[in-house]
Amino acid sequence: MKQKYQIDGISCSGCVAMVKKTLEAHPDIEKAEIFLAPKGATLITMKETLSVDELQKQLNALEGYTITEINL
Template identity: 40%
Template sequence: MQTTTIIKIQGMTCQGCVSSVKTVLEKLPDISRVEVSLDPGEAIIEHNPSTVSVAQLKTAIEDAGFDVTE
């Protein structure tokens, strides 16, 4: 079962940042869709929550050098 999670991200300043966030999220298992927007600074992720938790999504973004807000 897929779910959609929206995560607010700070620190993205260019399309390279957007690409970096998208790449790290797409490497996680059972991710079916990733959309990352510079403005308003968020990622929309469709994933299987039994395989990848929201905490794991946030950790991947933080490990890429960006701040997760909420």
């Protein structure tokens, strides 16, 4: 299942690589696609649906990033 999110704090390809690696370390996340245009736009493919709180906990391993869900 794919979900769309916005990650604030993304400013360069180094940020993208760090955040991607951190998110994909979660056992229920298959793939994280993070874009610089628009900045911080993110597609996460999950085995099991995770809440924004669970995703934020995973991101808290890094400082300065916050994730919010994009509702269509």
